Amino acid sequence: MPRPEAPAQPGPELRRRYTAADVGVFTPGEARRFVPGGNGDPHDDVDLAWELLYRLEPELYDRLATAERLHPGVISWLPRDVGRIAEVGAGSGRLTMELTGRGRRIVAVEPALPLRRVLRQKVAAAGHADRVEVIPGFFDELPLTDDSADLVVTCSAFTPAPEHGGEAGLAEMERVARPAGLVVIIWPNHLDWLAARGYRYVSFPGPMSVHFGSPHEAVELAGIFYPRAAAEIRRRGSAEVPFEVLGINPPRDLAFRVLPG
Ligand SMILES: C[S@@+](CC[C@H](N)C(=O)[O-])C[C@H]1O[C@@H](n2cnc3c(N)ncnc32)[C@H](O)[C@@H]1O
Numbered sequence: 001m002p003r004p005e006a007p008a009q010p011g012p013e014l015r016r017r018y019t020a021a022d023v024g025v026f027t028p029g030e031a032r033r034f035v036p037g038g039n040g041d042p043h044d045d046v047d048l049a050w051e052l053l054y055r056l057e058p059e060l061y062d063r064l065a066t067a068e069r070l071h072p073g074v075i076s077w078l079p080r081d082v083g084r085i086a087e088v089g090a091g092s093g094r095l096t097m098e099l100t101g102r103g104r105r106i107v108a109v110e111p112a113l114p115l116r117r118v119l120r121q122k123v124a125a126a127g128h129a130d131r132v133e134v135i136p137g138f139f140d141e142l143p144l145t146d147d148s149a150d151l152v153v154t155c156s157a158f159t160p161a162p163e164h165g166g167e168a169g170l171a172e173m174e175r176v177a178r179p180a181g182l183v184v185i186i187w188p189n190h191l192d193w194l195a196a197r198g199y200r201y202v203s204f205p206g207p208m209s210v211h212f213g214s215p216h217e218a219v220e221l222a223g224i225f226y227p228r229a230a231a232e233i234r235r236r237g238s239a240e241v242p243f244e245v246l247g248i249n250p251p252r253d254l255a256f257r258v259l260p261g
Contacts, residue, residue: 015045015046017042017057018052019041019042022056025055054114058117061115065094067221068251069210070251071250072204073204074254075098082102082104084107084148084151085102086144086148086173087152088154090108092118093118096122096132099153100123100128105131106132106133108134108135109136116136119134139157139165142172142173147181149181151181155187159190174257184256185199198257202256204253209240210241210243214239218233229245233245
């Protein structure tokens with residue numbers, strides 16, 4: 001399996017947006033996973049800062065995810081005319097809205113209530129509310145029955161860490177997929193971990209850019225999420241920024257496993 005560069009983590013800018021007092025926003029189930037010791041501090045923990053972003057500033061996250069479009073090859077690779085799709089960690093719907101063109105019924109599982117609200121609005125506005133259900137849940141405890149999906153998919157959400165999936169989360173996605181069904185992890189990290197569990201890797205070539213809404217938004221969001229690239233983005237003065245400038249691997253790849261029949 002080729003190994004993409006590890007994504008650059010936002011630095012202190014994202015961590016400094018929130019304080020230890022903000023962890024009070026978590027539900028008990030979220031706190032158990034994201035602050036298991038009970039006293040997390042986002043200043044020291046960028047993963048915790050991301051979880052706070054999803055709950056305290058969901059629209060800000062949505063603006064970032066909207067700009068970071070998936071490679072069209074990723075969407076085209078997914079099977080067409082799928083009966084039942086389950087997506088886990090759906091967020092504000094970057095992938096979900098694409099799945100509406102591939103599946104007849106979609107269940108989007110997302111733990112963060114503010115992101116579920118954003119996603120429900122998008123689904124309703126697009127006229128898909130009758131066939132896309134948005135529900136709460138976690139990788140390691142999916143509220144879905146065995147063999148209930150032809151395709152189980154996740155994008156930019158699963159990691160081997162227990163709080164973001166781990167062994168239990170992978171087992172849950174495979175439990176929900178029917179025999180001979182497909183489990184797909186889009187924009188994966190930890191490729192060796194996935195390969196050791198039978199996942200194959202596909203990557204789609206070509207130049208890729210982030211498409212911000214305007215040059216102003218590019219500078220604003222870079223200041224929060226890609227601070228090391230902010231000066232260069234300001235100098236370019238463009239809404240379109242190549243991923244190389246940001247120093248992160250683009251959303252051009254996936255790992256998948258077809259379950260035994
Ligand atoms: C980087 S966002 C990606 C969201 C969306 N899939 C996208 O591509 O924009 C990560 C998502 O994973 C969700 N998440 C975090 N921990 C999770 C868990 N244990 N189970 C399910 N989802 C989780 C977050 O709430 C967030 O929506």
